[in-house]
Amino acid sequence: xxxxxxxxxxxxxxxxxxxxxxxxxxxxxxxxxxxxxxxxxxxxxxxxxxxxxxxxxxxxxxxxxxxxxxxxxxxxxxxxxxxxxxxxxxxxxxxxxxxxxxxxxxxxxxxxxxxxxxxxxxxxxxxxxxxxxxxxxxxxxxxxxxxxxxxxxxxxxxxxxxxxxxxxxxxxxxxxxxxxxxxxxxxxxxxxxxxxxxxxxxxxxxxxxxxxxxxxxxxxxxxxxxxxxxxxxxxxxxxxxxxxxxxxxxxxxxxxxxxxxxxxxxxxxxxxxxxxxxxxxxxxxxxxxxxxxxxxxxxxxxxxxxxxxxxxxxxxxxxxxxxxxxxxxxxxxxxxxxxxxxxxxxxxxxxxxxxxxxxxxxxxxxxxxxxxxxxxxxxxxxxxxxxxxxxxxxxxxxxxxxxxxxxxxxxxxxxxxxxxxxxxxxxxxxxxxxx
Ligand SMILES: CC(C)(COP(=O)(O)OP(=O)(O)OC[C@H]1O[C@@H](n2cnc3c(N)ncnc32)[C@H](O)[C@@H]1OP(=O)(O)O)[C@@H](O)C(=O)NCCC(=O)NCCS
Numbered sequence: 001x002x003x004x005x006x007x008x009x010x011x012x013x014x015x016x017x018x019x020x021x022x023x024x025x026x027x028x029x030x031x032x033x034x035x036x037x038x039x040x041x042x043x044x045x046x047x048x049x050x051x052x053x054x055x056x057x058x059x060x061x062x063x064x065x066x067x068x069x070x071x072x073x074x075x076x077x078x079x080x081x082x083x084x085x086x087x088x089x090x091x092x093x094x095x096x097x098x099x100x101x102x103x104x105x106x107x108x109x110x111x112x113x114x115x116x117x118x119x120x121x122x123x124x125x126x127x128x129x130x131x132x133x134x135x136x137x138x139x140x141x142x143x144x145x146x147x148x149x150x151x152x153x154x155x156x157x158x159x160x161x162x163x164x165x166x167x168x169x170x171x172x173x174x175x176x177x178x179x180x181x182x183x184x185x186x187x188x189x190x191x192x193x194x195x196x197x198x199x200x201x202x203x204x205x206x207x208x209x210x211x212x213x214x215x216x217x218x219x220x221x222x223x224x225x226x227x228x229x230x231x232x233x234x235x236x237x238x239x240x241x242x243x244x245x246x247x248x249x250x251x252x253x254x255x256x257x258x259x260x261x262x263x264x265x266x267x268x269x270x271x272x273x274x275x276x277x278x279x280x281x282x283x284x285x286x287x288x289x290x291x292x293x294x295x296x297x298x299x300x301x302x303x304x305x306x307x308x309x310x311x312x313x314x315x316x317x318x319x320x321x322x323x324x325x326x327x328x329x330x331x332x333x334x335x336x337x338x339x340x341x342x343x344x345x346x347x348x349x350x351x352x353x354x355x356x357x358x359x360x361x362x363x364x365x366x367x368x369x370x371x372x373x374x375x376x377x378x379x380x381x382x383x384x385x386x387x388x389x390x391x392x393x394x395x396x397x398x399x400x401x402x403x404x405x406x407x408x409x410x411x412x413x414x415x416x417x418x419x420x421x422x423x424x425x426x427x428x429x430x431x432x433x434x435x
Contacts (some may be wrong), residue, residue, distance in 0.1 A: 003107050005170060012412055019413050036428065044319070046272050048420075049247065051238040053094055053405050061326035062236055065097050069232065069326040076231070077102040078382035079205060081220070083337075084227035087206045087401070088112065090234055091177065094405035095170075112206050115178035120145055123186060127195075135187050135390045136155035136268035140185045140261045147257035149175060156253065165253070167413035172256035174408055180397040181206055185213030192387050206230075210397070215387070221338050222383045228334055229379075231329040232372065232393050235402025242273065243403060250407040251418040263403045264396050273395045276342040277388040279314040280377025283351075293350070300354050307362060313376030316355055318367045327372035331379055344378040 031047050038046050044370050054064045064072060074084035076093070077100055089105030092098070100108075121293060122145040148151070152168035160168065182200065188232045193215065200209040203216075207230045208223035216222045238247060246263035250256070250423055267273035290298060318325065332352070335345050352370055360369030376395075385391075 003104065004092065004095055004174075005167060005263075006286055007098060008166070008170070008408070008412060011097065015413060018095075028045060032354060035434075039428075049238050049244075051096065051406055051409070053402060054235040054237050056237045056320045057320040058320055061321060061323065064235060065093050067093075067099075069330055071138070072231070073330060075099065077105040082205075082208075083228060084207075084224045084334075085231050085232050086368065087227065087234075090231050091401050093402055094235060094423045095173075095408060109205055111174055112178040113200075113202065114198065115175050116182055118146075118179050118182050118186070119149070122183070126187065126190065131191070131344050132277055134268070134394045136264065136273075136396065138187045138190075139184065139396055140264045140268070141275070142187070143176065143257055143261040143264060146176065146179065146183075147261075150255040151175070152255045152256055156255075162414060169250075169256055169404075169408045173408055174435075176256055176260060176403060177400060178206075181210035182213060184393050185210055185306050185398045188385075188387075189400045191390070206262060218384065219383070222339070225334065225379055225383060228247065228330065229376070229394060230398040230401070232330060233398035235399070235405070239273065241269065242399060243406060244384070246403040247406055247410060250410060250420050251396075251415060253417075256357060256404055258402055259407055260400050267396055267399060268392060273392040273399075276373040276376045276391045276395060278386045279373040280344075280381060280391070282314045283347055287347060288345060293346055296350065296354065299350055300358070303351070303355055303358055307358065313351075313355060313359075314341060315351075316359060316368065316370055317365050318369075318371045322367050322370040322373065325371045325374075328370045331372070331375045335375070335379060335382075340379075340382050342378070342382045344353060344381055347364075348375050348378050367389060368398060 014431075015258065034043075034046055038044060052065070054062055056062050061069060067075070068432045072085065072090075072093075077089045078085055086105040086109060089100040089102075089310050091108050092100035092104045122142055126142055129138060129141065149172075151171040152165065156165075185198070189198070196215065198215055198217070201212050202213055204223075205227070207226040210226050210230075211217065211219060211222045221361030236243070242263035245266040246259045249257035249262040254262075263385050286299075286302065289294065289302070293427075294302065297429065303313065332348070335348075352374070356368040359365045377391055380386075380391060380394070381388070413414075
């Protein structure tokens with residue numbers, strides 16, 4: 001695709017020069033020291049890579065290519081009549097580091113439309129799995145099945161210069177991302193809608209077409225929710241499990257399909273992407289416990305009791321953020337501006353009004369504020385997408401936009417294979433005793 005490829009190619013000499021200068025002139029400069037606690041504590045907080053695609057500021061939330069969520073919601077191009085951005089523009093920004101015009105966004109949308117056809121063998125592979133297989137497993141299998149189509153893998157066999165690896169990664173990324181709404185919709189329909197097949201509409205955008213394909217055609221509010229959701233979840237810097245896994249696997253020159261499937265397997269974990277289904281389940285359990293919506297007093301006592309019993313309240317807290325996640329705020333504003341009335345959304349508002357104060361009193365939690373998962377599920381549920389084991393697939397559809405952009409750039413900047421070193425317990429003990 002000329003426009004995206006050209007935009008990246010134009011910037012590459014400058015980026016490569018900056019990276020080379022850092023490596024050659026400041027190769028010994030220490031960014032941070034690693035402590036024993038960090039080694040045993042999930043390398044938490046250790047800055048292990050550079051990525052310019054997004055950065056999570058603890059006090060402000062994510063910035064994508066330097067722009068905050070509220071800024072991007074205002075300035076990214078939208079279709080006439082739509083209130084939320086075109087995913088094509090989001091992908092353009094992630095990949096090129098430049099704000100897209102409406103035409104730029106539509107060029108990506110058109111590329112996706114042309115590349116969206118999913119080969120029948122992929123559907124058949126998924127169909128052969130037992131019905132009770134988790135949707136995330138099916139999603140990962142679908143991506144792996146598509147790997148046969150990898151342009152990079154074919155070109156690598158023939159022999160391609162390292163300088164150009166990124167071009168084939170870009171082709172694979174466009175081919176894979178084009179198919180994601182269709183793949184997700186196929187899994188949703190297979191599992192929950194008797195395997196119906198609804199084709200995408202040529203005049204609908206990538207995000208809205210997901211709605212079309214799961215039988216929400218003609219619902220502009222759901223189209224806007226898809227646009228908002230797919231934008232908000234597109235990236236969360238490089239250190240989280242799915243981003244790190246994708247980056248690591250791609251450093252072995254595993255193609256975009258193999259690398260993104262690895263990321264999706266990480267996203268499927270309960271401590272990462274699966275948290276949004278936990279959160280909705282918690283809201284439903286609270287509603288059932290009270291046989292409806294509790295009063296403020298009832299909810300407050302319930303939350304205090306849960307915390308005193310050592311229970312985790314899903315949707316609150318974050319490993320990096322120390323403020324309300326702007327992605328939560330954007331979705332809350334969506335619910336308010338679209339006048340969505342449901343008891344679950346009312347419960348989301350009530351918990352938001354009460355819980356941070358209690359968590360602050362408690363003092364143990366580093367961040368008492370809601371994260372994106374505190375509302376995600378309640379919104380999908382409102383629109384009748386009630387099968388919450390599916391929510392991580394939606395997250396995955398969006399997140400692969402960021403993951404694939406990261407690895408296109410990793411190849412463009414000629415990043416080598418990752419190979420950190422491990423040591424044994426005795427070695428560590430001996431190092432400490434010598435000090
Ligand atoms: C996101 C999360 C895993 C971050 O973990 P973390 O960085 O270790 O968080 P903290 O430093 O604030 O944890 C300090 C303590 O507060 C507790 N805590 C954190 N968030 C809590 C919550 N939402 N409810 C109750 N207790 C919580 C932790 O369990 C920990 O207790 P411990 O010392 O007894 O083990 C954690 O906040 C959590 O489990 N939240 C709920 C699940 C969730 O929403 N996940 C999606 C994240 S996007």
